[in-house]
Amino acid sequence: MTDFSATIAFGLIRRLAAAGTDTPSLYLLISDTGATRAIEADIAAEVQLQLGLGLRSLVAAEMRLDRLEEAFKRDPDRPVTLITLDHWLPKLVTALDRNVVSLTRGGAVLLLANQAIAERLLSAAPNLRNRLSDVLAIRPDEAFGGPMA
Amino acid sequence: MQTATDSKPGAVVFDRRQVYRPFLERLNPIGSQNLLPDEIVAPDHDPRDTGEPPIHVAFANTAELTRGSQMALVGGIGSGKTTELLLTQKELSRHSDAVNIFVDMADYTDLSEISPGAILATAGIQLYRRLLKKAGSKKLPDAVGTAWAKLRELAFGKTKWIDPEAFDPHDDESGADLVPVEVPGVMKLRFPALRGQVVEILGQLLTIASPLLEDEAQLTLLVDGLDRLIRPELFREFAEQDLQALRGTKISVIIVAPLLFLYDKSRFLQDYFDPVKHIPAAAADPRTSTFLRQILERRGALDFMDRAEIATIAKYSGGALRDLLTLARSSAEYAYRDAEDRIGRGHVNAAIKQLGNRYLVGLGNTHRRLLRRLIGHGEFPIENSTARELLVNRQVLEYFKGGVDYFAVHPALTRILPKPA
Numbered sequence: 001m002t003d004f005s006a007t008i009a010f011g012l013i014r015r016l017a018a019a020g021t022d023t024p025s026l027y028l029l030i031s032d033t034g035a036t037r038a039i040e041a042d043i044a045a046e047v048q049l050q051l052g053l054g055l056r057s058l059v060a061a062e063m064r065l066d067r068l069e070e071a072f073k074r075d076p077d078r079p080v081t082l083i084t085l086d087h088w089l090p091k092l093v094t095a096l097d098r099n100v101v102s103l104t105r106g107g108a109v110l111l112l113a114n115q116a117i118a119e120r121l122l123s124a125a126p127n128l129r130n131r132l133s134d135v136l137a138i139r140p141d142e143a144f145g146g147p148m149a
Numbered sequence: 150m151q152t153a154t155d156s157k158p159g160a161v162v163f164d165r166r167q168v169y170r171p172f173l174e175r176l177n178p179i180g181s182q183n184l185l186p187d188e189i190v191a192p193d194h195d196p197r198d199t200g201e202p203p204i205h206v207a208f209a210n211t212a213e214l215t216r217g218s219q220m221a222l223v224g225g226i227g228s229g230k231t232t233e234l235l236l237t238q239k240e241l242s243r244h245s246d247a248v249n250i251f252v253d254m255a256d257y258t259d260l261s262e263i264s265p266g267a268i269l270a271t272a273g274i275q276l277y278r279r280l281l282k283k284a285g286s287k288k289l290p291d292a293v294g295t296a297w298a299k300l301r302e303l304a305f306g307k308t309k310w311i312d313p314e315a316f317d318p319h320d321d322e323s324g325a326d327l328v329p330v331e332v333p334g335v336m337k338l339r340f341p342a343l344r345g346q347v348v349e350i351l352g353q354l355l356t357i358a359s360p361l362l363e364d365e366a367q368l369t370l371l372v373d374g375l376d377r378l379i380r381p382e383l384f385r386e387f388a389e390q391d392l393q394a395l396r397g398t399k400i401s402v403i404i405v406a407p408l409l410f411l412y413d414k415s416r417f418l419q420d421y422f423d424p425v426k427h428i429p430a431a432a433a434d435p436r437t438s439t440f441l442r443q444i445l446e447r448r449g450a451l452d453f454m455d456r457a458e459i460a461t462i463a464k465y466s467g468g469a470l471r472d473l474l475t476l477a478r479s480s481a482e483y484a485y486r487d488a489e490d491r492i493g494r495g496h497v498n499a500a501i502k503q504l505g506n507r508y509l510v511g512l513g514n515t516h517r518r519l520l521r522r523l524i525g526h527g528e529f530p531i532e533n534s535t536a537r538e539l540l541v542n543r544q545v546l547e548y549f550k551g552g553v554d555y556f557a558v559h560p561a562l563t564r565i566l567p568k569p570a
């Protein structure tokens with residue numbers, strides 16, 4: 001596995017807080033498949049705690065290509081969007097790649113994928129790859145030091 | 150720097166976010182359209198010829214002197230094409246009769262679909278908007294209003310109300326017993342025939358533009374976004390009808406096109422555009438040019454790091470503007486994470502490693518062999534599809550020096566590329 005900087009949801013959202021959620025940014029987060037749910041929950045909690053905002057959460061398998069503009073729409077109450085790429089969907093990836101400017105215009109976008117999907121995404125989506133603010137290996141909070149007291 | 154963040158009288162709390170946030174905003178590589186004019190460093194010559202004016206000046210001169218000219222800007226992802234278009238738009242605005250329409254096509258239509266007429270329709274929509282604003286309370290000519298109504302219908306579609314009793318989806322008015330047989334003519338068209346709908350949209354666009362064209366206004370359409378189609382044949386399918394329709398009108402077009410056109414065997418670029426300008430992914434040679442360092446300094450880098458760190462960032466960007474900003478931004482984020490007020494060498498090195506990893510991920514054995522061949526022997530077979538993929542993804546950068554094009558592996562990737570076992 002490529003040696004990307006490792007983080008947990010706390011560190012990731014701290015970065016977003018530093019840059020400001022209105023600033024367009026696009027992060028690719030690589031996780032183990034089994035940890036996806038826990039990471040989604042961690043991110044939602046940190047967005048609420050650190051930014052005082054709600055998280056807009058989308059799952060790739062449920063996104064409709066003919067309704068992508070809804071995914072791109074800016075929501076002032078939820079400027080951070082998490083898209084979980086739970087399946088490899090080449091048509092969706094092409095659409096996200098070609099419309100990457102619209103995707104990031106609404107604020108911060110976090111793409112969560114396992115290693116295999118992340119590698120395919122980076123190969124198949126050159127525009128998106130180019131606009132990534134960073135690629136991070138993300139783990140659930142527990143993995144870093146045991147359950148929080 | 151101290152910032153008051155507490156409402157209690159006299160309480161002053163250090164908030165490092167307020168130190169870094171403005172800097173990070175200025176470094177955002179995906180927000181160049183929001184930059185202030187003094188944050189853009191305009192090139193002072195053509196990137197491929199120091200004796201020629203910069204691209205934005207050359208484009209503006211052509212649009213001003215030859216109305217209806219079609220110009221193409223070819224370059225890799227993140228090479229600064231949008232910035233060149235914005236600079237061209239600014240340059241063109243020096244004349245009061247200039248009407249410049251800047252559009253990112255992805256804002257108006259789904260680039261996943263091929264849409265002949267979409268560029269013309271977008272231009273018509275923007276022109277009508279300008280006319281409305283200019284007219285204020287005055288009424289626009291009836292012909293313009295009628296053309297706008299038709300164009301809107303063609304662009305966005307309409308809902309027809311029909312009697313459900315009379316509707317038969319299987320009824321083919323052209324005659325159910327007839328099948329079409331194509332009989333090719335002897336005259337081979339150099340350019341494909343315009344589709345009926347494109348002709349119709351062009352007609353409405355020209356009617357909307359007529360008050361401006363009659364006043365001899367200088368109309369320029371600057372089209373961004375279609376380089377994201379990556380493959381030349383997709384760009385051609387998307388744009389050819391519209392470009393052909395605009396030939397012979399007095400509306401100039403400046404359009405960004407995918408880098409791979411340069412290595413395409415068709416004559417599409419030569420047939421449609423004059424001039425064609427090429428921006429290499431590397432805007433400048435980081436070893437000799439001060440341009441890259443100026444960009445960071447203009448955005449306030451000296452407040453956060455020493456000149457040595459700026460020089461290292463410039464070197465490992467390989468001259469690619471987007472990577473320059475990404476490295477500076479990542480370095481700042483690492484410094485913020487470490488609760489440091491200044492960016493040090495360690496932060497810059499971490500950012501370089503992270504960028505290198507981004508370029509490394511997804512590379513198979515074939516990719517790696519090509520990269521090693523380029524590093525070891527300076528050979529890069531650009532006709533090979535894997536090699537082109539490396540170029541599109543910026544793992545390999547194109548440079549131009551002394552009249553010769555050459556390629557090099559991105560320095561951040563070179564630094565972390567594993568040695569063969």
